[in-house]
Amino acid sequence: MHTTDFFSRDLSWLSFNERVLMEAGRPTVPLAERIRFLSIYSSNLDEFYRVRMPALMALQKINKSKAAKEPIYTGALEEAKLIIHRQQELYGQTIAGILPQLEQYQLRLLYNTPLPVEILPELCEYFFTQVLAFLQPVFLSSLRPDFFPANNKLYLVAGLQLPGRKTEYAIVNIPSDSLPRFKAFTANGITYIVFLEDIIRQHLPAIFRDATITGAWNGKITRDAELELTDDFEEDMAGKIEKQISKRDYGFATRFLYQPGLPADCLDALIRQFGLTNASIVAGGTYHNLKDLASLPFNSQVPQYPAWPSIIPAVAASSQSIFDAIAAKDIVLHPPYQSYNTVLRFFNEAAIDPAVSEIYVTLYRVADDSKIVHALISAAKNGKQVTVLVELKARFDEANNIRWARRMKDAGVKILYSDASLKVHAKIALVKRKDKIGVYYAGLLATGNLNESTARFYTDHILLTADYAMLKEMEQLFQLLSQRRKIAGASLKFNKLLVAQFNLQKVFLDLIDREIDLSKRGIPAAITIKLNNLEEKKLIAKLYEASQAGVRIQLLVRSICCLMPGLPGLSENITVKRIVDRYLEHGRVFLFHNAGQEELYMGSADWMDRNIYRRIEVCFPVYDRDIQEEVKHILQLQLSDNVQAVQLDARLQNHPVQSEGEKVRSQEAIYQYLRVKSTTKQ
Known part of the structure; x- marks a missing residue:
């Protein structure tokens, strides 16, 4: 290889x-x-x-x-x-x-367009009463000692001609973190949408009253976002990470993006002044940070996706205890097609059920106003023993996770942190119940974060189970994580769960090897895997080996895919598809044909170096036959997608799937399948 x-x-x-x-x-x-x-x-x-x-x-x-x-x-x-x-x-x-298509809905986004005179009075009033308070202009030739361009923040560079002096340049901040990036003004039946930077550009003469404005250009600096943490076991991990977050905006620059036309002498001065020599210097468009387009103030007439109301699973509509329902039969949920409220109910009932004695949870990305965390706080105040591992190193969510960790700790929740070199990316929760007869477990194992906000647009799978052997292994994992010692060298043995750092990679390699062996013996062999990212070379090499042995391999990989499909003698039996649609594909599913006795796994782990070698991940088997068939049907709909799917070739090109048959848009088909199935059950 x-x-x-x-x-x-x-x-x-x-x-x-x-x-x-x-x-x-x-x-x-x-x-x-x-x-x-x-x-x-x-x-x-x-x-x-x-x-x-x-x-x-x-x-x-x-x-x-x-x-x-x-x-x-x-x-x-x-x-x-x-x-x-x-x-x-x-x-x-x-x-x-x-x-231009917005104009048929009486909307006009002023994009590289002069501001209409009819909105100037209202725009002027808005600038002086709302915008001006946030501006801190500085001259490039005499910067304040404390001035430093913030990471990914917008700035306007203005050229100024002062009486009797050569052209000077000033930098004006664009306060889009304090004010809306877009402001709407209506005149003559048309709603004009104006960029905040254009409002400021219009009023530069009011900011620099003694100068003639010779030009104005937008720009921003992007900086390295990695945190540097030492591999130790200091108690104040939250404090260490907070210090690193505060330094993130001062990391080394990776890109300076500026509006074309910026004078060469100004560009040279900016590069020299802000240490941009090693950054990518890119002349982009007029406007930057166009991620803010998500906040564009549309009116209701602008076409959007038709509403797909969340399907209410039968278990959520029943007054029966959710733990009794789980004990009777495994339950699977598929947000956002199905309501996430069943997950909230799982934690809410655990918080108040007198039989519940202990609750264990891993949290990777916590919602801004997490109902799950509120339930865990209530559980602790209700006398439950609550243990939560909060992953403080979830990139860009560190500060929010720290905030929630401290609130839980103040309420009596036992808070765990992983060590600096290892992230806990598993999506699991365990509830322990006791009565006069014995101890019972209820578990939640998911492919996505326990986060009700992202559950509205991330497609995931969640298993609720009372499988005793599986949940005992989960309890052992939580106990290990509670010990605050190195994971390497731990002697835990997992027979049902697949846990990165222990058996996850080996089991997947063994499952592929079994398909290779079956194929070599003339028995039909197949593997279907759905992931967000596929990078780890040892697992990819094993898939190549399987392809060479005649195993049919179908991959659904949303984004990163380091495997080259369709190469003769290497991967001719492997296809890779991507699906991009209204929801973000996020579930991880692994299906092995096993001579007709199919084995199905789901879980948190992508096949990337970081997931295999530097994280605690948990994948889990699906035993319930009804759930197996349901997940396999969803997989088949995704493999059949010929509307939103593309096929990846050996040159990294995205090719629309060609089909003369019935059109299949998998996300719509999955929604209709689950909706009909829900109606049939009731």
Whole structure:
């Protein structure tokens, strides 16, 4: 196996983001949703520059001496820049084609457009009464010692001609974190939507009254977002991370994005003044941080996706104890198609049930106003022993997680943190109940975060079970995590759960090996896997081996995919599809044919280096036959998608799935399937 047999993870991720941009360009997508996909693309690209670009920049330095040993990364930085430049051109063409369509709904986004005179009086009043209070202009030639361009914040660079002096430049902050990025003004039956920076640009003469304005250009600096944590067991992990978060906005710059036309002498001064020599210096469009398009003030006439009201599962509509229902039969939930309220009920009942003595939960990304956490706080105040592992190192959610961890701790919840080198990414909860007869368990195992906010648009699967053996293993895992010692070397043995750091990778390799053996013996063999990301080379190599042995492999990989499909002699029996639609595909599902005795697993783990080697992940078997059939049917609908799915080729290109048969849009088909099934059960 050679490194050239794998895609670069970063170029693969850019390929996925291009698929998102393709959705913005599709005329069949409702207009408001096309703009939302432009926002998603922009947000994704910002994160790429904050997280992955620093890694590519570091690899470029390494490759100067080791390029021959790591050919997969040779030139990846430059290739990434070329891909991004091409995508940005497509972005500009796409938004230019979309914005005029708003006018049929009496909306006009003023994008590179002069401000109409009829809105200027109201706009002027808004500037002086609402905007001016947040502005802190500084001259580039005499910066205040405390001035430092914040990470990913917007700035306006103004050219000023002062009497008797050469042209000077001033920097004005765009306070989009304090004020709406867009402000609507209505005149003559038309609603004009104005960028905040254009409101400020219009009033630069009022800010610099003694100067003639020679020009104004938008810009922003993107910085490295990684936190640097030492691998120790200090108690105040939250304090350490808070200090690192405060430094994040001062990390080294990875990109300076500026509006074309910025004078060369000003650009040179900015690069020198703010240490941007090693950053990507990119002349982009007029407007930046277009992730804010998600907050564009539409009216109700602008077409959006039709409403899909959440389906209420039968268990949620019953007055029976949810724990009695789980004891009688395993339950599966599929948010957002189905209501997330069943999960909330699981925690709410646990908080007040007198038979519940202990509750254990892992929390990776906590909702801003988490009802789950409120239930856990109530449980602690109701005398339950509540133990919560809060992952403080969940990127960009650190501060919110710290806030909730402290609130729970103040309420009497036992709070656990993972060590600096290991994230706990498992999505699990355990409830322990006692009565006169004995001890009973109820467990929740999920593919996605215990977060009711993201559950509205992330597709996931959640298993509620009373399987005693499986939940005893979960209890052992929580006990290990409670000990605050190194996971490496721990002697726990898992027979049902697949736990990264213990048996997860080995079991998956063994399951693939079994399909290889069956195929070599002439028995039909097949593997179907759905993931967010596929990167880890040992598992990919095993899939290649299976393909060479004749195993039919169907992969649904939302974003990063380092496996090259369809290569003769290597992966000709492997297909890779992506689905991008109204919901974000997020579930992880693993189906092994096993000579007709199919085995199904779900769980939290993508097949990436970080998930396999640097995280605690939990995948779990699905034993209930009804649930197996339900999940397999959902998988089949996704594999059959010929509307929203694309097929990935050996050159990282996204090709629409060609089919002359019935049109299948999997997310819509899954919603209708679950809706009909719910109606049938009632």
